[in-house]
Amino acid sequence: MTQPLWSPEAPNTVIAGDNLPVLQALPGSSFQLICIDPPFNTGRQQRAQPMRTVRDAAGDRVGFKGLTYQTIRGVLTAYDDAFTDYWDFLAPRLEEAWRLLSPTGTLYLHLDYREVHYAKVMMDALFGRECFLNEIIWAYDYGARSNRKWPTKHDNILVYVKDPKSYYFNNGEVDREPYMAPGLVTPEKVARGKLPTDVWWHTIVAPNARERTGYPTQKPVGVVKRMVAASSRPDDWVLDFFAGSGTLGAAAAELNRKYLLIDSSAEAVNVMRRRLDSTTAPPQFLRHAE
Structure with missing residues (x-):
């Protein structure tokens, strides 16, 4: 009998290969949290x-x-865009994400302002409108400016749950933020900070940041840690099948979660190897070939 590529008894794992056949081979309901930041804009x-x-x-x-x-x-x-091709590409992967989520699980889908409205309609059809939990606005103040429009300084993160009656969420585990009007609350509250809302103020990964890997679309570990802390428990499995620089793995390692990362890019896998090999529970690296 052929051994499965991955099982919940495996160690932390990074798989190099096309994510769709890998996802189709994974056992259902295995992941408490799925965070993905898919590519877009082919320009055809x-x-x-x-x-x-x-x-x-x-x-x-x-x-x-x-x-x-x-x-x-x-x-x-x-x-001007391969929009139809893109959704033909993404939809079956999101269907697999729904299958792979545990009954208490949550999906975070990270997009930008150009795609999020279309994605919301498709996700409502795939998951059900009743499974939509939040649209998170990740706001930052860094990078290029524009004098011809309001500068675009935010990304969108759609949050869907597998079951709206039984999903896990614990915002008491997340980092807190400074009050924007500290004079309106007690000194004790100022010292403690406030719980985040659905607008997250967090800088991007600056060119001189210590966490910088050199990967072009790297996301800040602080943003991903907030998702991991709120929507999973210690020792839960988390999944990113557009893993890129491996930020979900880095966040999971800090918070004592187990992770499976998938990416077809050799550059991404090399970055993840350098980044994650020094963690307390370094991953095994596997290759999936059709």
């Missing part, structure tokens, strides 16, 4: 016939989890 010219779908019990389309929809087709149009 596409022609597509847009579709609007609405929930309808007598509809002509059967979607995820057996839900039915009515399909309303729009006019043929052209636009």
